[in-house]
Amino acid sequence: MERVFNFNPGPATLPLSVLEKAQKELLNYQGTGMSVIEVSHRSKEFEAIVNDAAALLKELLQMSDDYKVLFLQGGASTQFAMVPLNFLKEEETADYITTGIFGEKAYKEAVKIGSIHTAASTKDTNHDRIPTAAEINFSPSPSFVHITSNNTIFGTQWKDYSVFNNLNLVADMSSDILCGPLDVSRFALIYAGAQKNLGPAGVTVVIIRKDMLEKVPSNIPSMFRYDLHAENNSLYNTPPSFSIYMVKLVLEWLKEQGGLAKIKEFNENKAALVYEAIDQSNGFYRGHAQKEYRSTMNVTFRLPDEEMEKKFVTEAASHGLVNLKGHRSVGGIRTSIYNAMPFEGCEKLASFMKEFNKKN
Ligand SMILES: *Cc1c(COP(=O)(O)O)cnc(C)c1O
Numbered sequence: 001m002e003r004v005f006n007f008n009p010g011p012a013t014l015p016l017s018v019l020e021k022a023q024k025e026l027l028n029y030q031g032t033g034m035s036v037i038e039v040s041h042r043s044k045e046f047e048a049i050v051n052d053a054a055a056l057l058k059e060l061l062q063m064s065d066d067y068k069v070l071f072l073q074g075g076a077s078t079q080f081a082m083v084p085l086n087f088l089k090e091e092e093t094a095d096y097i098t099t100g101i102f103g104e105k106a107y108k109e110a111v112k113i114g115s116i117h118t119a120a121s122t123k124d125t126n127h128d129r130i131p132t133a134a135e136i137n138f139s140p141s142p143s144f145v146h147i148t149s150n151n152t153i154f155g156t157q158w159k160d161y162s163v164f165n166n167l168n169l170v171a172d173m174s175s176d177i178l179c180g181p182l183d184v185s186r187f188a189l190i191y192a193g194a195q196k197n198l199g200p201a202g203v204t205v206v207i208i209r210k211d212m213l214e215k216v217p218s219n220i221p222s223m224f225r226y227d228l229h230a231e232n233n234s235l236y237n238t239p240p241s242f243s244i245y246m247v248k249l250v251l252e253w254l255k256e257q258g259g260l261a262k263i264k265e266f267n268e269n270k271a272a273l274v275y276e277a278i279d280q281s282n283g284f285y286r287g288h289a290q291k292e293y294r295s296t297m298n299v300t301f302r303l304p305d306e307e308m309e310k311k312f313v314t315e316a317a318s319h320g321l322v323n324l325k326g327h328r329s330v331g332g333i334r335t336s337i338y339n340a341m342p343f344e345g346c347e348k349l350a351s352f353m354k355e356f357n358k359k360n
Contacts, residue, residue, distance in 0.1 A: 005345035100151030150176035155300035180264030302332035
């Protein structure tokens, strides 16, 4: 069977060479005579995987030693609770900027834990944009500010973080981590479920500025403590070992591609193909996101009516372009074109879009 171009938002497509490497190593990992799935998480082989993955992430993002990389479980959704549990003290307030459904979910968890101020929301225009600096009203001294860097469902993306100067910025980067170079020094904490841009489901990458570890209160359960996971180098309990191994392979692949500047260029070229097909369709395709906030990772658009959208999804699938149905809150089409989506996949999609437009 041939592989398709899979535009699923997550779990998402992985580089073929990564899957092949995992397949090749599956039965006998580096001469251990066992699969990496079966290896002890306390073995030197597995410890090397954790350390190599963290080192690759540091190298790709050119992070300083002020940051620690953690591999945790429970998905990005567990981070929604963990962030305020660790950083929001009783007398403090945290600021949330909600630019999509995941940001709203993060907010809903945080209000259970402490005092939260909504510094901005884009709900009034169905999250088709990122707020401007003038729209953001920070509280007097927030313990941290939470944002979602890329809105997977709506197809919008933050392009500039300068408005957060000197604040403890926490970002959910589940759907755009490593999509290009990033000045990590602007962030107190970054988290990302791996299943979009990093590897398989089951592991969440957390990048934490070390001084934040000192804020962790002693009365929260062990598994939710960043400091405990940091002290134990992500091996406090049995980690999702196979997922971490896969993340390591994806990071090696990113390095082979020439690093994040190259990846950014590649992603911009891929996204341009799809956006061009939208913009040149004379309104047949209508993009959801306002142009200046368009995501390079998730492209969302509508067709003239729902019947036509169904037809689009079905016909695309018959061309080997699958999982294009949009989220119910936007409707229409969503194409997720993360790092691992080949250029060829976007080319094929864009030419399908033009053809479909002509015929309908
Ligand atoms: C998918 C997604 C999540 C949810 O991740 P889980 O790992 O399923 O908990 C959270 N935030 C963003 C931005 C996402 O894209």
